Amino acid sequence: MLNQKLKALTKFINKEDIVIDVACDHAYLAIYLKENNLCQEVYASDISREALKNAQKNIQASKVSIKTYHADGLKNIPLKENNINTVVIAGVGTNTALNIVKNANYPISKYIISSNNNHEELRKTMQELNYYNEEEIVIKDHHKFYPIIKFIKSSKKDNNFNLKYGKSSNIDYYHYLLTKEENIIKNIPEQNTEEQAKHQKEITNLKKIIKERN
Ligand SMILES: C[S@@+](CC[C@H](N)C(=O)[O-])C[C@H]1O[C@@H](n2cnc3c(N)ncnc32)[C@H](O)[C@@H]1O
Incomplete structure (x- = not known):
């Protein structure tokens, strides 16, 4: 149940x-x-x-x-x-x-x-x-x-x-968040550098978590 x-x-x-x-x-x-x-x-x-x-x-x-x-x-x-x-x-x-x-x-x-x-x-x-x-x-x-x-x-x-x-050690979760960010950044026009930088930072941070908590 x-x-x-x-x-x-x-x-x-x-x-x-x-x-x-x-x-x-x-x-x-x-x-x-x-x-x-x-x-x-x-x-x-x-x-x-x-x-x-x-x-x-x-x-x-x-x-x-x-x-x-x-x-x-x-x-x-x-x-x-x-x-x-x-x-x-x-x-x-x-x-x-x-x-x-x-x-x-x-x-x-x-x-x-x-x-x-x-x-x-x-x-x-x-x-x-x-x-x-x-x-x-x-x-x-x-x-x-x-x-x-x-x-x-x-x-x-x-x-x-x-x-x-967060503080989870569930690497699959962070991979899921990373994939989401990678898909978002693909659709941001190159000239929109501010948005690009924001999402690139997310990607860098998520990769860091995956490396550190693995
Ligand atoms: C999706 S159910 C969650 C049931 C269970 N806690 C779970 O996680 O599976 C959401 C429930 O929250 C109740 N709810 C929403 N707002 C509330 C509030 N302010 N106080 C008490 N119950 C609330 C709804 O009536 C509903 O029964």
Whole structure:
């Protein structure tokens, strides 16, 4: 039931964690965590009543007990009362994920985020919010790459290179980004030197990553 992305994400969850899967949709992740005893407690929430109904059906069918919340992000979820310290946000855009983090009114020690786009913005803004990218993996599922990032509460800072390209060791992912850049540059007119230089720099950087992390 659990796709490769969500399965990979469980690598960042520890036995002692009290987790909420925000944007749980089907709640497969929460069910998997509970069934396999991978954390101390798990909650699930979603903004969509329809999704939550589906989640509750799946939870019942799995014969596990998971409390669910109908909520926009973490708003009105009793984080303190439930001692929630780990928040999973997966399968939403970076803007949505960041709004959820910004609106949290309780100090969360770990966010595990796999957003669909703008990963540089995600890393930069999380850093501004004092969350450090401690580990990042990239999973390929059905021909698509999914970065999954473990952010921990810390004022430790990353360099601009890591903020831009992430910290994954998945060389296939960087080859994919490199091919994308090489295709872009092919279509830039030679006289557009500024754009040419911009994309050439991307190519140089991606080649450097591939060489260094191989
Ligand atoms: C594509 S599903 C992702 C499901 C699962 N997390 C995954 O990664 O496979 C996106 C879910 O995010 C929910 N969602 C979108 N914005 C949300 C928000 N602000 N708060 C809570 N849930 C949200 C949607 O209702 C939908 O169920």
